[in-house]
Amino acid sequence: MPPGRCPPVHERDRQLGGQRxxxxxxxxxxxxxxxxxxxxxxxxxxxxxxxxxxxRYNTRRRHSRLGQRSPIAYETALDTA
Structure with missing residues (x-):
């Protein structure tokens, strides 16, 4: 990208998503x-x-992105589905 130009909107959104x-x-x-x-x-x-x-965060803590289930419970539900 030429100097002084902003990256496209979708690129900025992806970068900000990771930061968030x-x-x-x-x-x-x-x-x-x-x-x-x-x-x-x-x-x-x-x-x-x-x-x-x-x-605890990676195994037992409930996550909103997983429907308030722990990662272990979420993976177990996927395996039995």
Whole structure:
């Protein structure tokens, strides 16, 4: 694309969609992990909390995009359909 030209609208929408998704994920992570905490006893403890949250988010937490089902429940329903 020549310098000074804006990308087509559909390209901008796709780029913003990814950014919105990342911002939503980060906001959820902060809200559900920090719970008002100011610090952890160690970096290891902070990393473990982040890992536990991510594991729950990816497997057991209900997602609106999946009809308020967890990813495991959603995949199970697909397998039995």
């Amino acid at each position: 998704t990342a911002e939503s994920f980060n906001a959820t992570f902060k809200r559900e992990t920090l719970h008002g905490r100011k610090h952890w006893a160690s970096e290891r403890e902070a990393r473990l909390d982040a890992f536990r949250w991510l594991n």
